[in-house]
Amino acid sequence: MTLRLSILSAATVFVYLLLINVSLDRICSVFSEVQGYQCNDPNFSITILGCILLMLLALCIPILGRSYSACLLWLMYYFHVVPSILVFSRLNGAAFEDFAIFSSLVFITYFFLVYASRIKVPVVELLYLKPGLNHLLLSACVIFFVFFVVSNLGFNLNPPSIDDVYDVRAEYKSRVTPLVGYLAVLTGYFLSPVFVVLSVVYWDSRLKYKALFFICVASFLSYLIYSSAGFKSVAFMPVVTLLSCLLFRKSENLGLLLNFLFLALLIFAWFLFIAFDLSIVLDHWVRRALVVPGMTVAYFYDYSIGFGFDANGSIPNLISKTYFGTDGSANAGFIGDGIARYGVDLFWINILLLFLFVRLPELLLGKLDGPYIPALFISTAYALSNSSITTVILTYGFLPLIIFVYFYKRVLVK
Numbered sequence: 001m002t003l004r005l006s007i008l009s010a011a012t013v014f015v016y017l018l019l020i021n022v023s024l025d026r027i028c029s030v031f032s033e034v035q036g037y038q039c040n041d042p043n044f045s046i047t048i049l050g051c052i053l054l055m056l057l058a059l060c061i062p063i064l065g066r067s068y069s070a071c072l073l074w075l076m077y078y079f080h081v082v083p084s085i086l087v088f089s090r091l092n093g094a095a096f097e098d099f100a101i102f103s104s105l106v107f108i109t110y111f112f113l114v115y116a117s118r119i120k121v122p123v124v125e126l127l128y129l130k131p132g133l134n135h136l137l138l139s140a141c142v143i144f145f146v147f148f149v150v151s152n153l154g155f156n157l158n159p160p161s162i163d164d165v166y167d168v169r170a171e172y173k174s175r176v177t178p179l180v181g182y183l184a185v186l187t188g189y190f191l192s193p194v195f196v197v198l199s200v201v202y203w204d205s206r207l208k209y210k211a212l213f214f215i216c217v218a219s220f221l222s223y224l225i226y227s228s229a230g231f232k233s234v235a236f237m238p239v240v241t242l243l244s245c246l247l248f249r250k251s252e253n254l255g256l257l258l259n260f261l262f263l264a265l266l267i268f269a270w271f272l273f274i275a276f277d278l279s280i281v282l283d284h285w286v287r288r289a290l291v292v293p294g295m296t297v298a299y300f301y302d303y304s305i306g307f308g309f310d311a312n313g314s315i316p317n318l319i320s321k322t323y324f325g326t327d328g329s330a331n332a333g334f335i336g337d338g339i340a341r342y343g344v345d346l347f348w349i350n351i352l353l354l355f356l357f358v359r360l361p362e363l364l365l366g367k368l369d370g371p372y373i374p375a376l377f378i379s380t381a382y383a384l385s386n387s388s389i390t391t392v393i394l395t396y397g398f399l400p401l402i403i404f405v406y407f408y409k410r411v412l413v414k
Contacts, residue, residue, distance in 0.1 A: 005063060005256060012259040013058040017051050019266040020290060021086060027287050028090065030279075036295065036324040039090045046099050050085045053107045057081065060114045063255030066248070069117040069358045071374035074258045075381030076354070080333045081110055083294025091295055092302035102301065102344075106335065109351040117358050134407050138194070142217065145187050149224065152180040156227040159235075166328075168230030176229075182395055188225040188234030189379045190397030192218045193241045194404055197376045200245040201411055215242070232288075233382065241375055248371035293385045296332035299323045300339045308343075315340045337388040353389055361402050365409055372412045373405060 021042070028039035061077060062070040085103050088094060094102070153172065160168040176184070195218035203211035218238045226235040251257040269282040299319050309315055320330040332340070338350025357380065362368055383396035392398050405412060 002064070005253065006059070009063045009256050009259050010055065010059060012256075012263050013055060014051075016259070016263045016266060017054060017082070017086070019263070019270070020082065021047065021051075023266065023269070023282060023286055024087065024090065024291060027283065027291055030283055031287075036299075040093050043089055043096070045096055046089045047086070049096075049100060050088070050103055053103050054082055054085060057107060057110060057114070058259075060111055061255060062118070063259070064253045066252065066254050066369045066371060066374065067117075068368040068373050068377065069362060071254045071258065072358055072377055072381050073114055073117060074255050075378060076334075076384055077110075078258070078262045079289065079382055080293050080297075080335065080385035081106065083291055084297040084333075084335045085294070087291060087294030088298050088301070091298040094301070105348045106351070109348040113351060113354055113358060116355055119359075137407070138404075142191060142221070145183050145191060146221070146224065148180055148183050149187065149228065152177065153184070153228040155224065159223065159227045160230055165230040165232055168228075170327075172229040184225050184229050185231070185234075185395050186397050186400065187221050188231055188237055189383060190400045190404075192221045192225075192234070192238050193376055193379050194218075194401075195221070196238045196241040197245055197372050197412070198408075200242065200249070200375075201372060204249070237379055241378060244375035244378055245371060248375050251371075254371075254374055289382075293333050296330045297336040297339070299330065300332045300336035301344060304339050304344050309340050331387045333385040333387065334389055340388075350389060354384070356389075357384065357392075357398060361405065364402065365405055368405070368409075368413060370413050376401060376405070376412075 024039075025042070028037060031037035032039075057077065061073050085106060088102065089099050153176065173181075195214045199211045199214035199218065201211075202208075202214060215238075222234050222238045225231055247257065247261070248254055265281075266286065269286050272278040272280075273282050296316075296319065299322075300315075303309070303319060303322060309318075314329065316329040316331045317327070319332070320326050320328040324330060331337075334350050334354055335347060338347030341347075342349050361377075380392060380396065380398050380401065383392045383398075387396060394400075
């Protein structure tokens, strides 16, 4: 049975890699007039090597069980490792030798991370608070966060369209204070997923009115941040978290399920395009979530090789101005962040630092299996694929999520 599931998983990943390569060709063609999307012709040797390394990595990541760490590894694999390797040479024109060194270092260090995730850790006995006190502290966080965000940004009842979000975001950045900016992101990446997961937990416990209240709070928080700041990922975070919870609780093998889900997303995107000439999922959602993280890594590498990074100033803003011609922030996730911090030769140090995210929760809190906690940390995996490691720890809610799981583990682990 295990062998059959492994073969099925490998076949799913293989088809996914084929489709994401085809998707990359289309995205390069459709956006060829947009600065930053001028792609080189695919190099067959580089593509084959990249796919082989990615297939080998996929065979190493656990597919059975409901482990938090395995789920996080699969999510970062799809959100960041795959695009970082496959998009690499399409944008910066790196030679085969350079690509071979870069992709091999990614493979070796991520393989080490996968291996380290298999190390058994002792179960820690925790001091739990009473449920009523837990809810009281969580409610106080919501009131505090909402008060500061609304008092500084106002409450907009008209959310921006997909075409206006960048203008809203630019206006938000021009008037936001560091504290409010921190609370806004934390609301979308920490509080909203927390309330979604609790709503599913209480629905499963037949506390339906409490579940409906919690999902309403999560929706309100995401609506508030999206309307005020224009963060698209925040708008989708409660939906993704809810769907993940509902799907994860039906499966005993989350790794295998995630392989099917990512492949299904690509097939669905292509089906909409071919059958109905509807390209928004393929050209925007797939592009942003599964291709752009690799683009920014390629440009971080290219700039580091050509000019090197100055410790002063915002490197993501520098990359955005240089390659995309916009005054934005082209964050590059843990691989690009490693290139910016340690250089092309030592970027793999950042991948080793991911051990903190993969193992720390289980080292502190014991075994974290089940459907709820992996769904809760999807926001962390996405943030790690698009932001620096240090930013994710606090701003994107990794540390607050650990604290939340500490207080609610008895409810979440089933």
